[in-house]
Amino acid sequence: xxxxxxxxxxxxxxxxxxxxxxxxxxxxxxxxxxxxxxxxxxxxxxxxxxxxxxxxxxxxxxxxxxxxxxxxxxxxxxxxxxxxxxxxxxxxxxxxxxxxxxxxxxxxxxxxxxxxxxxxxxxxxxxxxxxxxxxxxxxxxxxxxxxxxxxxxxxxxxxxxxxxxxxxxxxxxxxxxxxxxxxxxxxxxxxxxxxxxxxxxxxxxxxxxxxxxxxxxxxxxxxxxxxxxxxxxxxxxxxxxxxxxxxxxxxxxxxxxxxxxxxxxxxxxxxxxxxxxxxxxxxxxxxxxxxxxxxxxxxxxxxxxxxxxxxxxxxxxxxxxxxxxxxxxxxxxxxxxxxxxxxxxxxxxxxxxxxxxxxxxxxxxxxxxxxxxxxxxxxxxxxxxxxxxxx
Numbered sequence: 001x002x003x004x005x006x007x008x009x010x011x012x013x014x015x016x017x018x019x020x021x022x023x024x025x026x027x028x029x030x031x032x033x034x035x036x037x038x039x040x041x042x043x044x045x046x047x048x049x050x051x052x053x054x055x056x057x058x059x060x061x062x063x064x065x066x067x068x069x070x071x072x073x074x075x076x077x078x079x080x081x082x083x084x085x086x087x088x089x090x091x092x093x094x095x096x097x098x099x100x101x102x103x104x105x106x107x108x109x110x111x112x113x114x115x116x117x118x119x120x121x122x123x124x125x126x127x128x129x130x131x132x133x134x135x136x137x138x139x140x141x142x143x144x145x146x147x148x149x150x151x152x153x154x155x156x157x158x159x160x161x162x163x164x165x166x167x168x169x170x171x172x173x174x175x176x177x178x179x180x181x182x183x184x185x186x187x188x189x190x191x192x193x194x195x196x197x198x199x200x201x202x203x204x205x206x207x208x209x210x211x212x213x214x215x216x217x218x219x220x221x222x223x224x225x226x227x228x229x230x231x232x233x234x235x236x237x238x239x240x241x242x243x244x245x246x247x248x249x250x251x252x253x254x255x256x257x258x259x260x261x262x263x264x265x266x267x268x269x270x271x272x273x274x275x276x277x278x279x280x281x282x283x284x285x286x287x288x289x290x291x292x293x294x295x296x297x298x299x300x301x302x303x304x305x306x307x308x309x310x311x312x313x314x315x316x317x318x319x320x321x322x323x324x325x326x327x328x329x330x331x332x333x334x335x336x337x338x339x340x341x342x343x344x345x346x347x348x349x350x351x352x353x354x355x356x357x358x359x360x361x362x363x364x365x366x367x368x369x370x371x372x373x374x375x376x377x378x379x380x381x382x383x384x385x386x387x388x389x390x391x
Contacts, residue, residue: 011054011057011058013054013058013063013066013067013070014066014070016050016054017050017054017070017074020047020050021070021073021074021077024043024047024074024077025077027039027040027043028040028043028077028081031043032081032084032085037094037096037097038096040081040096040100041096041099041100044078044100044103044104047074047078048107051071051074051111055114059115061118061119064115064116064119067115068112068115071108071111071112071115072108074108075104075105075108078100078104079104079105079108079134079138081100082097082098082100082101082152083138083141083142085097086142086146086149086152087141087142087145087146087149087152088145088146090146090148090149093149093151093152093155097152098151098152098155101152101155101156101159102155102159105131105135105159105163108131109127109128109131109163112124112127113127124167124170124171125167125168125170125171125172126167126171128163128164128166128167128170128171129163129164129167129171131159131160131163132159132160132161132162132163132164132167133160135156135157135159135160135163136156136157136160138156139153139156139157139160142156154195154197154199154200157191157200158199158200158203161184161188161200161203164184165181165184165207168180168181168184174255175255175256175258175259176255178211178214178215178259178262178263179258179259179262181207181210181211182208182211182259182262182263182266183262183266184204184207185204185205185207185208185211185266186204186208186266186269186270187204188200188201188203188204188207189201189204189205189208189270189273190204190273191204192204193273193277208266211263212263214259215259215260215263218256218259218260
């Protein structure tokens, strides 16, 4: 409360925030060594309150440079606090630590967005990517220095993934957003497999499911307004605040076709990855050279490999891409409907219950020899209708 009590109503930005910074530094230092986690949260809330008050009364565009420098200094201070606690000092992460890991970059980015919106809106996506890179670097360093602090490492990775997801629509436009989100979903799933993190895999597949919704909108768009629905990329001029539809290169290579093609490639890579991992587990379970106990232990793992059947859907998206574009000359404006018969055919495949091993509870299933339909059960489990391994 001291800065508020000493305020004269006039703007002294450098004096005010230099004092607040030193005050925060002292408070956070004492709280760190005395284990007063609540005091750290109060310091963050008080600092945020002072910044909001200053913005409301004194901010002007000519103060952009000094504001960015001071905001960045506070961001670094609070962003490194959890790293200091949980990585360098190897203290167990508490709820307050996770709050600061999430709240600090959010508050900083909102501040950056507000002060740069008028003149530098075209940089917002790059700013989000810079924050993502900073938290990826923190997570990588934490992994090398304190791998036991898994929860904090995952939290930092989650913050980075969130800002990458945010950066895509801020920096890109039109169909490029779908392409980038499809690629990001692949990266999240691969990281989840690499570090055996179910939540990362769920985040990746959730983003991929959202991509499917967008592609379904593309497919149904021509039914709603065939004359107005276009497949071309959009060029955004942030300075002039105008959007221009770019000319389509050919009837085959355009915005929509690239979206479907990127999705098909992602599905194909995921199908290959899960097939490869399934084969490793099954080979280990069936090998008589290994101990019988090891083979018995490996068998249930084969039923718990995680994947929403990407192989079948990759064929759908490839077919949709080809049918939507090569069929354009013959089908005219109905090319957006091309994926729908594939979806209907896929959904009507003969059903078969999953065996008891697969019902053990996991976040996915093994790939069968034929396309199979996935329907979600309760969180953490998927019930699969279709052939099982060996079926």
